[in-house]
Amino acid sequence: MDRLGRLFRPKSIVVIGGGAWGEAVLRQCQKIGFAGDLWMVHPTKEDIAGLIPYRSIADLPHAPDAAYVAVNRLATIDVIRDLAAMGAGGAVCFASGFKEASAEDADGTNFQTALLEAAGDMPIIGPNCYGFLNYRDGVTLWPDQHGGKRVESGVALITQSSNVAINLTMQKRGLPIAYVVTVGNQAQTGLSEVGKSLLSDPKVTALGLYIEGIDDLAGFTELAHYAQSIGKPIVALKIGRSEQAQKAAVSHTASLAGSDAGADALLARLGVGRVRSLSALLESLKLLHVLGPLPSTAIASMSCSGGEASLMADTAHGTEISFPSLTDTQRQQLRATLGLLVALSNPLDYHTFIWGNEDAMAATFTAMMTPAVALGIVILDFPRPDRCTHPDWDLVCNAVARAQEASCQPVAILGSLVENIPEEVAERLITQGILPFCGLDEALEAITVAASLGRIAPDWTPAPPPVIRAGQTLTEAEAKAALSAHGIRTPTAIRTTRAILSEVAAQLTYPVVLKGEGITHKTEAGAVALNLATPEAVKNAAVAMPTDSFLLEEMITGTVAELLIGVVLDPAHGYVLTLAAGGTLTEILNDSVSLILPVSDDDIGRALAHLRIAPLLRGYRGASPANLQSIIDSVLALQDYVLTHHPYEVEINPLMCGSDHATAADALITTGEPDD
Structure with a gap:
């Protein structure tokens, strides 16, 4: 059962608080055309936004489905208690x-x-949030301007910043937005539960998140x-x-695997695509709304300019984007349409010879689409x-529509600058099933994200993190003994x-x-002194070391x-x-892959293959390969x-990787202690 359905899709709304914020919520509901009962509660005012307020919550005709509580923090508690007692469907706490208040408070x-x-x-x-917008049903529990409008279907957005939410509603990219929800403190209801509720709406096509911190690891996994x-x-x-991960700086691992990793x-x-900017978030959601996940990052690029073709190729360089x-x-097929003067390649500069000739452009775009391509792009x-x-x-645009129909493959239209596809054009293209991309960099990032979603199935659950703090750092010998007991050589x-x-050194086998x-x-x-061949060499090496204890x-x-694990x-x-x-390459190469435990054999194998030193592990230029299974x-x-x-x-660090072994040459362990 959707616990939040009544709140997010209400038939009756009450606003409590007659100040500017509360009145603004009423006016936004009226502006968008909320079709249900709209009430106001205020003990003294006679008219607020054209409504006659009820004097108390107890005077309401019946329990509201949704309430917007726009009073101070102390009064909010009493209002919430009264709403809960009468069986209200839920409330937004604005205060x-x-x-989140300062440490002094x-x-x-x-x-x-x-x-x-x-x-x-x-x-x-909430508390400490703006509320939410439901553009599907015309519900705006929202105390400010916003840039959205009613839609039949679209994506949902959840943010932990109310101002970011406002900014996202102002987009002019043609993206249909069905819901925007701000979650504030997440005191009771977190991002994860809100996400499930919004996705349960059959007209929501994808979910976008602006995350400052994951509310609950188990809930987010769910x-x-x-x-x-x-x-x-x-x-x-x-x-x-x-901050906790940044403080764990004893090992190289901590610096490589901060919270961002x-x-x-x-x-x-978990199969969640990650983007680097708000623009990429919007473009990714637009792609997913129109097309869904992509099978690959292989694209066919078409433009009437050599400059645009080169710009596409250069922008894609170093990314996962490929041009079959x-x-x-x-x-x-292309030669028959374009003649002998056009250099045929992907990206394609089809020149202006056929500009204005819809039939020729449709034939060109169709010819560029093959099963090897996941998406065609016309700049x-x-x-x-x-x-x-x-x-x-x-x-x-007409030629693109014809090519998409003829090839049975998606063809997008890309404005290389965000502002160069007018909003009304973008909206019209989406109704035709054509993806309008706004911005070259954002488009390529969106394609990469959409292709990664097509490859991942989140059938995995993370190991719950224990609530601990850093404890004792073991000696190297103690750390190795602990790891050896679990099967590490x-x-x-x-x-x-x-x-x-000197006495001990005389009894050793060298080096x-x-x-x-x-x-x-x-x-x-x-x-550290390596490859010592005699007792005398051991003694001399020890002289320079700032300790009286040795291994x-x-x-x-x-x-x-050599690997770090x-x-x-x-x-x-x-x-x-x-x-x-x-070894010494850890900081120099900055070559690392991070995974969340637990992992499987296959996970480890794929991660190792992504390292830049993977050729060494496989046997570089005829050298013996490392024993991958031992690693x-x-x-x-x-x-x-x-x-x-x-x-x-x-x-x-390092794990010495040979053709017949993987040996822990150095080890460090910091124990965990209960975080009281």
Whole structure:
């Protein structure tokens, strides 16, 4: 059952609070043409926005489906209590000064607790939020201007910023928006529950999120699974970084796998597309509304300008976008239409020879579409409608429609600048089933996101993050012993002191490695000496090390590559696994992939293949390949340790990867302690 359905799709609305904000909500409801009962409650005023207010909530004809509470924080609690007692469907709490208040205002948290107790089972949105817009049913529990209008179907937007929500409604890209919801403090009702409610509307095609922080990891996972089950994609713009993860700076892993990497990994695993800007969010949602997810990032680009063709190719360079080469059949078809003077390629500059010839343009666009292409794009920047006319541009639109019908494949029209497709043109194209892209960079990012959604099925649940803080940092020997107990191969080692170092060294098999204990970054501190061949070499190496405690280890040989494998706890997203180039290359290459635990053999294999040093693992220029299964087994053993013991962070750097082994040459573990 949809707990929020009555609130988001009400037949009756009451506004409590006669100030400017409350009156604005009434006027917005009247402006959009809300068809249900619209009431006002105020103890003294005789007229607000043309309505005669009721003197109290108890005087209302019956329990409202939705209430907008626009009074101060203390009065809000009493109003919510009265609404819940009479069986209201839910309420928007506009007031601020609750848990989001400054640290000096201790009452903020107390007020929020009291608010939750007053609401009981009645849904509340906020506090500290603008409310919501339902453009499907003409519901505007919203105290300000907005740029939207009634739609039959469209996308839904949820934001944790009311101002961002206002800005999104002002878009002129032709994107039909069905709902906009701001969630404020998420004191009771979080983003995840709101998302499920909006997606349950059969006329909502996709969900866009502006996320500052995920309200509930389990709930967000449930939202992603629900969206996948009903075939409605989610795209998110995730901002903000976890302060806790940034503080975990003892290991390289912590710096590589901050909260941003954790967010990337979580969203990818859950099949949620991630974008970098509000513009890309809108363009991605528009693509998904019109076409749904794409099978690939392969496109056919067409324009009447060599400059535009080059711009398309250059903008796509370094991205996942590809341009399939033309087949012989395509070349024959294009040559018959374009003649001998046009260079045939993808991206295609079809020149202006056929400009204004709808039949020739339709034939050209159709010829460019093959099964190897997921989307065709015709670059078409319209002239300013206030100063120019565009009858010839309309012919291009007609040709695109014909090509889409003839090829049975989607063909988009792309304005290289955001403002160069007028809103009325974009809206008309969408009614024809043609995607109008606004902005070249945003379009290519949207294509990449839509293709990634087509490849991912979120049948995975993250490991719940324990509520812990950083505890004790184990010595290297202790860390290796702990990991060895879970199946990770470590070098044979002896701990010793400076006083008996010569005696111990005389009994070893060489070559060996000498490490100074109690030093976090040993290489930088000069506390590692490799490939020592004699007892005298061991003794000399120890002289320069700033410690009296040492670890003597066998020297691992036959190494193909060095990896870093580590896990750090990100309180917002769970345990983040990082696979990276290891040893001295960690900072130099910045070559890493992050995943959220738990992971499988296949997950690890795919992640390793994405590293820039993957050719070394496979055997570069005839060299022996690394034993991939040993690497995978080491990562799985590390995962087993983490999920069993719940450390704060753990790192192996380097994992020495040879043709017949993967050995943890160095290890660091910071234990976890209960966060009281």
